[in-house]
Amino acid sequence: MLSLGDGSQHDLLHKDELLIRSQQASVTLNNTPLVFVGYGIIAPQYKWDDYAGIDVVGKVVVVLPNDPGGERFLGERMTYYGRWEYKYEEAARQGAAGVIIVHTDELFGSAFPLVRDEMRRAFRFLPGAVRSGLEFESICSERFGRQLLSTAGVDLDAFVAAPWPMANRACRLNACLQLHLNFDIGIRHCRNVLAMKKGRLFPRQCVLLCAHWDHLGKTSDRTQPRGYYPGAVDNAIGVSVLLELARRLATAAPLRRTVLFAWTSAEEVGMLGSARVAQLITETGLNVVAALNVDGFVPIGKTHDLSLVDGDQSDLPEAFVRAGKSLNRLITLDDEPRAGYFYRSDQASFAKIGIPSVQVSTGSNLLKGGVQEGMKRHDFYDSNTYHRTSDTFNRNWDFASICADIDVLHETLLMLGDSLCRVRLRSR
Template sequence: MKIVHLFAATAIALVAVPVVAADTGSFSPQRLSQHIQTLGSDAYEGRGVNTRAEVKTIDYIVGQFKAAGLQPGGEVVNGQRQWTQRVPLLQSEIAGDPMVTIQNAGGGMRLTQGNEISVRAPQNGQNQIRIDNAPLVFVGYGVSAPERSWDDFKGQDVRGKVIVVLVNDPDFEGGEGDFGGKAMTYYGRWTYKYEEAARRGAAGVMIVHETAPASYGWNTVKNSNTNVQFDIVRKDPAAAHTPFETWIQRDVAVELFRKAGLDFEQAKQAAKRRDFQPLDLKSTVSATANAKVETITSHNVVGLLPGKAHPDETVIYSAHWDHLGIGKPDANGDNIYNGALDNASGISHLIEQARAFAKGPRPDRSVVFLAVTAEEKGLLGSEYYAANPLYPLSKTVGVLNTDSMGLNGPEKNFSISGTAKLDLLDDLIAEGKKQGRYFTADPHPESGGFYRSDHFSFAKAGVPAISFKAGNDLVNGGTARGEAIAREYTEKRYHQPDDEFQSVWDFRGQAEDAQLLHMLGERLANSREWPNWSSDSEFRATRDQSGADRAGSGGERG
């Protein structure tokens, strides 16, 4: 029998092959499917933070946790443990469209929201954006990395200026250099560009969008940045955010450089070198916008299965429940950003993982099931938990995060987001071999996946953490089909209204992945071991600082 799968511009004919299924344990493809179909439906309105859909989503997850047999694992209020943890957030939304103009010797250039530019609602504590003829300066990749003897600013005072920067690392195009080659470092993330600009007192940032180094198209940038924005509540928000945080289309940058008598591609090449010097773009930018800014309360959802022998030690399964909610309509008029894959699939796993643990033998250590908020707004729910843990991070054995799981049938392999070396990964690989599966390093480390999922919030706090990633070597179709599906999703569905439930999805692969993560969780929850980061990991020192709390509770590795 032939099965034809249509992708963006490619029709791939595949012959169905017998599937030798890995162990799926008690994980039902049908139950996994039902959760995704429910949470990814229009009835849940894209699960936006601080909307009526948040209440509905939380009620669903809590109801499922109760039915699975968990106990409330959230904060304690009036002596009673709750199902949630309150997460205070700063919410900011631009009223109407911002007015943005660039002036140079060639005249004026108006940039329209969502087309040439994507302006984020202000998160610096102000309820308006007011930029008046701020000079524009190109600072390459906007990186200051003393440990790599790299400084794109070269003493340039950018206070009161708007910096124009490239996304990703200086190594991206060449594939080698001081930043680990293709594997993106944190210096390559757009979040870092904004943070560094704020530290230097810049008036704003324009990140030049290019699809390959960003790892997604302009539609994703537009849909993620022109809607309601959130941040954690900060004592000094201006220290973390400039007044004007934006992305611009590559064509805008090319024209901007041309009018300054510069060549954009030549400037990009220069920015790859350590001796790069900032460039005056001989232009100014002005911008005005008003915003509604308020402090709101969102929620993490927390279920608990207490351990029978060491209840003060925890293994955490996590996934984010939020997506983009209701936004601007696409070409078909659809304005609900359902987030079926991203991340109703992760929540479906979390619910069924809870069911499997609750119905099985009680583990020695406690298992926490954490559905976090506001991942799409900057990993905010997990960042808040890591700063305000309900269970001590020093005695958190590890975090197993799931974000956008594989829904395309059984996989021969599996992976994690980004590159990292830690005992937790060694354990995952060992359990995978029991399923007859092999580990593949992230095939696209240049996308910065390690910094884009909630496990990163825990890693920064020293807790061993991974974000599981489905394999790309499919039993039916191999890596050719797996990569084609991934490309189609990124181009056509990621952070777009078309991330909807698909009747062609095959949930057997997700069930196998859930069983693999269950085997790993059981291993962690019933051992006396404390996995650690590799000796050369940037997170090792933080973890080691809390080693005294774990003394006498089993062995550290590495």
């Protein structure tokens, strides 16, 4: 129940206007105050701090999705600060009791019904992660978010058009949250598969190759005859690519640096497998110089290019450009940077701990048909096969392009694995 300063009360859960999940078995809040902290970002490199001088301990913070963009951030390219995961992590670090993200289609990048469906699924998490300090995390509808912000005189459109850091002037909303919820928590076990080819000179330095082996499991949709999601493209092909690279390394002399292979689980439910690998890297002090995540290899036919999603995070794409040039292949970068695809697969887990990371995927510039035909085939896969039970092997698939992509990956791996240089990180 949410109580506003005008005396009105709102049962947001009943109206599906406040979508809540938690890592706690029981959550109880009694008239806990709400504080608007803008985008909820602390980014020293962008001279932005929404929490400086503000005490949010034990309070519920209300934040906006995405980041301010413009000249102070990376313009149209979303930074990690724009992801909802970051909003929850930072609020937990600040000691907040909970978080409400105000949804808008434009800032969030997806419609509220899609977000509602996601929030209704079982919430999976790693125990001991930063977010576990929160009592709850939530997303509210735009309609109610606007009403909530208006209690402190904040016009959402005006703020988005001309945002400012909230440091020392956060708006305490004229509202309090009363909440009592119980959650069922179960423990599930899943496994990552790791393999290593030890480096001959610098065994503590390594290049990480990653592909997730999980998909979405069974479906309750009785209209689907198979009853499960096979995941041939997403991501059995990626798993196979790593197996082929491992085969090549197994028969060759060791590189100067170690090569670590990680076939991760639980990517589809929050990149939990790669998050666990990142924890192990931190705990062991392994020096990972680059992480290459293979996800999105689609057998659409032979292309001129290999596609990278790099988040403008590092100079790692330059190694691919050099490798591609030696094999007469082009390297193209993410053409929708504002959508934040960099943070939607396993590379994000490694980027969060300061490792130069990239996602490697099939390009779109077909030898026969060019970019227009390539995008058409990608769109067909996204609309008809992605995350569906139809994602099964087809003997008519053309693997010529994927074999050529493996060659570029292999050449890049050799460059990185035998190098004495470091990949330069940029501001995230």
